[in-house]
Amino acid sequence: MRMVFRWFGEGNDTVSLDHIRQIPGVEGIVWALHDLPVGEEWPMERIEQIRDQASAYGLHIDVVESVNVHEDIKLGLPSRDRYIDNYIRTIEKLGKVGVKVICYNFMPVFDWARTDLHKLGPDGSTALFFEKSKIHGIDPLELVRTINQNSALTMPGWEPERLAHLTSLFDAYRNVSEEDLWDNLEYFLSKVIPAAEKNGIRMAIHPDDP
Structure with a gap:
């Protein structure tokens, strides 16, 4: 096993590559291009x-998290092939x-969710945190407001220009069934997995996905 550390990019992450390389056992970063439109x-x-x-800094970039999947693919729209x-x-x-591993999400609307972006640990460090009881029944728009107010960096899947159209996204998914979503995932994977294998890359669904 090779240890890696999540890095949100220069000018975006308060943790520098110089700091990351000093973590015992860490050999590489988990990264993405967060500023590009999905x-x-x-x-x-x-x-x-x-x-x-x-x-x-002597670090590898073997793992990408994530190359985000456009909503048209998840919705199965005719534009998905582009x-x-x-x-x-x-x-x-x-x-x-x-790159050897590409993580991806296939959840409708939200790629991931957390209830605390700065959970204080026993050693004084902070981390992203999820507590199910705090999110059960919450208005999604209220969750968005909470994330935006407390985020000090650009978070993948929560880009402001994307969140500005949440209401229309919810409407788009209104008639999409669970079976439809599975069918759209199968179609997506049937196209990208052969390309990934040809290039020596493994596609890994993110553990945040249901």
């Missing part, structure tokens, strides 16, 4: 920039820089 093909120069930043093509081209580029 569904957009990742530019090679941006990927290489992260690789070069990490390698300058976004899947972008996803495959991103996979091919990531394979060229040695």
Whole structure:
């Protein structure tokens, strides 16, 4: 097993690569390009920039979390093939820089949820935290307000421009059944897994997914 550490990017994460490399046993970072719109093909120069930043501190970039899945793919809309093509081209580029694992989410609307972005641990450190009792029955828009008020960095899947259209997203999913979602996931994986395998990459569904 090779230990890695989540990094949200230069100028976005308060934890620097210099700090990460000092953590005993950590050999690499888990990263993503959070500022790019979901569904957009990742530019090679941006990927290489992260690789070069990490390698300058002796860290690898083997794991990406996440290459987010566009809502049109999850909804099974006719436009999904265009976004899947972008996803495959991103996979091919990531394979060229040695990425071995791509995490992804396939949850409707929200890619992940937390109830505390700065949970204080016994040693004085902070971490993302989820407490089910606090989220049960909560108005999703209230959850969004809470996250936005307490986030000091750009969080993947919670980009402001995306959250601005939450109401229309909820409406879009109103008639999507659980079976529909599984069918759309199967269609997505049937396209991207062969591309991932061809490039030596394993697709790993994120543990936040139900």
